[in-house]
Amino acid sequence: MSVRQWARDLAMGVRFAFTGGREGWTRAVLTAVGVGLGVALLLLTTAIPNALDVRHEREAARTDITFSSEQIPEANDTLVVARLDANFRDDDIRGRALDPDGPRAPLPPGVDEFPAVGEMVVSPALKELLESDSGALLRERLSDRIVGTIGESGLIGSAELAFYQGAEGLAQHIDPGRIERIDRFGDPAPGEDQSDPVLLLLVLVVFVVLLTPVAVFIAAAVRFGGERRDRRLAALRLVGSDGRMTRRIAAGEAMAGAVLGLVFGTGFFLVGRQLAGTAEVYRISVFPSYLNPSPLLALLVAVAVPAAAVLVTLFALRGVVIEPLGVVRAGRPARRRLWWRLLLPLAGLAMLYPMIGNGRENGDFNQYLVTGGVVLLLVGVTALLPWIVETVVARLGSGGVAWQLAVRRLQMSSGTAARMVNGIAVAVAGAIALQMLFVGVDDDYTRSTGQDVSLAQMEAALPSEVPLARATDEFRDTEGVKAVYGYSEGYVGDRPRIPDHGTMMTVGDCASLREIARLPSCDDGDVFAVHGAEWDAGEDMAKLAAPGRKLYLDPTYDGSPKGREVPWTVPQGVKAAEPRRGLLAGIDRGGFLITPKAMAAALAPGLTGHAYLKLDESVADVHDRVRNTAAALHPLTDTMTWSATERTGRFDAIRTGLFVGSACVLALIGASLLVSQLEQLRERKKLLSALVAFGTRRRTLSLSVLWQTAIPIALGLVLAAVVGLTLGTVLLKMTGTPVRVDWTSVLSMTGIGAAVVLVVTLCSLPPLLRLMRPEGLRTE
Template sequence: MTGPAQVGGLGGAGRHAPAAGPVHTGRLRRWAAEVGLGARLALTGGREGLLRTALTAIGVGLGVAVLLLSVSVPAMLDARSSRTAARDDDRYGSDKITPGDTTVLTLNISTSYRGRSVRGRLVRPDGAHPVLPPGVRSLPAPGTMLVSPALRDLLASGDGALLRDRMPGTVGGTIGKAGLSGPNELVYYAVRSDLAFGQPQVQRIDGYGSRSPHEPLDPFLLMLVIVIFVVLLMPVAMFVAAATRFGSEQRDRRLAAVRLVGADGGMTRRIAAGEAVVSATLGLLVGGVIFLVCRPFVEFFEIAQLSVYGTDLRPPLPLLALLIVSVPLAALAMSLVALRRVVVEPLGVVRRATARTHRRLWWRLLTPLAGGALLAPLAGSHGEFNLWQAVGGVSLVLLGVALLLPWVFDRVVGRLGAGGGLSWQMAVRRLQLSGGSSVRAVGAIAVAAAGTIALQMLFSAADAAYTKDARLDPAQAQAFTVVEVSALATATDGAALDAKLRTGGVTSVSTFRRDAAHFGEDGYVTMWVGDCAVLRELAELDRCADGDVFVLDQPDLAGQTVIMGDSGPDVERPHAEWTVPATARPAKALPGPYGEPTGVLVTTGAAPPAEPSPTFVSYVHLAPGDEDAPERLLNAAMAISPTMDVTIRRAQVRDSTFASIRRGLFAGSAVTLLLVGLSLLVGTLEQLRERRRTLAALVAFGARRSTMGWSILWQTLVPVVLGLLLAAALGLGLGALLLATVDVPFHADVSGIAIVCGIAAGVVLLVTTASLPALWRLMRPDGLRFE
């Protein structure tokens, strides 16, 4: 009984202070003591008090851990960008670099394997002390290669069997962390002694590191990034605020007991503030521990082809300090705001009465209207917007969802009748008496759903702009290869290329020579040389015989004399002249890998002699249904020449930056959805624990367990349905404003909205199912015990 004695003493001491100065000092001391009493009650308030504090700390801790992860994203991206920039070896003007003891010849031989990028480099040092890429201590021995740990593991597994045939050597060592963007990146370096400057795509470098300026994001993509961050972080922040109010009913009953021994209203608020700050502070510690414990394990996961090192997750100190200060302050504010709606008297808590105070609507509408007012001037700006204005507008509209939901809940639930089954009646009555905790838990879902609906509308609009339909024709080739013959190539003519490209899964190959020619002062023409069967891959030919010549898009070329090969002041070799026959016939070009070909089609009987280093293009038809046919084709191409370019035609081609942002959204959505589900589960368990004696009493009087389970489901489902309806309305409005900002016509993604609502409903069902074991346990007869 030490606590009540202290309460009475503190209350009496404050009322009998003798002088103004001592009164002020005594008041501060008394307030500090009262706050300290609340802190002690949170830590020493018996099993129930400790359980409530633990639930609050866990709830706040989960949110804090996600917030720490979120604020670490910029540092994570900077770390990845710094490592990739430090190893960059793309050099323009490399012909001006003089060979020396430290210079290196390098050839980019990057490829892909079953949808994953594989970064590869062939190098040859010019001297004894070559510059080394980050993460590499010394160049590998001939016949071996340095690989990333992820590539080493892939090559050693059964899944990497096809990729092993493409590698230029055996594994001779691993690349360090400094040379990799992430732990799951596939990278390798190998030495090739026959590299020479002047060979196709071979560059000379004197150091590693990016020298090109960073290109800013496209305005549309920048808007996507802004909305994604706001949408993902707001539900987390709301959950943290809601977690600080776990067990509020038990706290109010305890405060009523404190009033009974002499405390006034101000003292109860200060006691509640101390309890809330302690719980939030413990939540900060729990969140920090969760973050530190889980951080090393992120290296074992890859979400949407994104992998990071644990050490990359470093919250910036300013944001970390802001988080440490804001969470306890938010807990304090939420506690005081909650007490304003509750009258704690010595004999009970007035909130438990049936009378309800009608919430006012006008000030709740101001928030989304203010957000719309911020976003409206940005309409038609084509992305030339103020960043903070866009963030503020999106945040206010989403915050309006959380503010309007309690008003909508009161209006709808208050009018629900007493009809329906027993489980429905119990759920409605519970929601009418104390549905605030349910609304707070669902608020995060509603905000996430509204933001996701707006994002779905943006992504639907972006798909048209950043995704191109390849318009594949089954009769056309599914793959194309281009290679310039050099000392690196094992095939020097079309027949040899055809033979080497005919691997498993390849049904036919059409190879033709591509020559460059010039005429007049600035005229340029491409010449395609092959037999008639091959040339029919490029154009519609009415008839064809060896010796024929066809003009695709320039009929005035007939009779023109052209100069074969490249021309310019740096070209020293002589060039042959060739005259396009006056009998050349026009032909209609067919779509190819880079659009419709242009220039002149020449059969082999009429073609001029080939250049010393001719370029060959092959159209490759792949067997339908053979998923590994593209991989075997890439293996064959690497065996022909490491400089051979292979293009596999896809049904759709997406912009790489847009695809990266989309993958980032999926990764963030997965984390947010997990947190929302956990928040609902913790909130449901906390409500069940508060009502354990009531539940046990109902079962003792004959209520069925199934009836109680359905009642819990209705209590969770009704707020979720109301929240989703409100989220759909404001989400559509926010999406319309955002589309107007980037000057895109309004389009409602009905299927996307349905998917979002379905996922939210699925989360509710999973949470209800997960809470059933606790419900069965709380309904046992020993739940009637009271301490």
């Protein structure tokens, strides 16, 4: 068979699709919508790496706080920057105070000129929030006048909350990590990405699990209207075409729908790209310009989709005999064979087996074997489900009229029913496996902070100008604050420069100090030395606390800014105290404990105030009320919300990416299922009308449609759970993680899949009721 003949037959099928009247156009449009939804998601996926790269580049380009101990001298081209990051309810706010040293100071990306003191430049999203009623509490904290907005080049997403605030006098507060002098924006020494094999495996599996259902849906979409199309093809045999030519014409018709689907998909993607600029999913937002698909991957999609349409159609017609007088498919079809369907998941397991036990110690996982193994296991669901549906429905017994109608329909076309739920089954199987993997390795990327959230829920670090007593009084008067523990902290060494020995010095009232150590007795004016604390491992507190010994508060270290080096003589009558694991989190706190009356005034500049707050969480916006109080005390007051644990940033980012992708795939699943359901109802219009004309109740027909959906989806979800648990177990063994099944996640993933199908079925009821009319029998 020549290439020219193939091209001619495919071209004829394309013409039939667009010139075959209403029937041909309807099928082409249905196919195009189904394919277009999948293509849009594929294009979005190919654009995600570019979007992440742009976000990373924008983040790097505006880097200012570098945690560098190297001091840049003041010049007319330098700028002092203070980190004012904050939170408002559940949202993060990126904030910076800017104090230029001269006229040539570098401007942040996206900012045209420096705001003056009392002014600020904000992101569009923050401006909208501040101007809304819900931002009333935040306006108390950010009360400066807005004089401009930050441009796109200075933001990592359209929904990012960020501001730059004018300031003065920041130079005297320089503290690496919080307040620094810079001569340019941008990461001066970008670090190399430290590869974690398990994280790379997670990324790889996430992409495979999210994209496989999309491919399944596209393959199903090109078969929309298959039964009517096959009957039309019988007319071609009547005018002289042979069986092979007829199949090629059918493939051309499917290819036409797929090509139109590429056009629809591009349109859907462009619309979605614009909408992405106004949406935020799991705190991730992008600008439309970020979502530019890779040209090579976009070309691959453009070639692969029509090719897949041709191959799927030829494969689907392999068992259909198209004769001049009709299509031979009404007779009892040959039973589906099981052996080759089992080969797919078994081959997938065989590809993954060599990597079992690799963990983190034996290098990266082979990405080709991982991709191939996961794909074969998930595609195995699509191969096994038709056999399972056929086998089960063949054994279903009698029941009510609705049940009998549904069962008989499934027995006649079990393959069509299985195709409808293949995508949802694949998605649920992949989601179960990923949830098992995430839950299994979660402990490896979650660590305890050591913060005792039963004693305090927030912490405030005070600038040296703010007296601790005043701050604790203000916090106590804040609505929702139940208790305040205030400390002034610093470090003392045995020499003013580069000390060999040293320990902590903590100043606070007796109630606060009892949260740090076990005190024999305490009165204002006492000084304590904590012996045996984990904090002072290796230090001889008996020598450091010897009466009359001179120590230095805030000594200078090599390579760090010059400290204040305040001398302090250990007084007589220092009491011994025992350490306790208490409020200051995670480790036994040692050193000197001093009550306020015993602290010399000269020590105050070398100490940093900290307030630890116990909150009444039932008070609305209590955290933001505390932040407002802190900002009123001093703009540089840094507040932190405590948590018992924290996760690795990259692990959280991958998990967030999974949630974003899952939301998109679920939307695709719902839309595609609805299109598929409507196409099935359209093909059965005359049958439904005939049943109604003979007196069948609409309630009975509606219930039969529900059963036709419920039976395959129930079987599909059971198969998905089995495959998902198997794949999850293998992935956990590959990472060297003990296997445990999170049944809550399994049931929730299965329930989400069932809920999507239920919603789609309910949405298809109005069109079904319109189709169930005797007038549908009329033929024009």
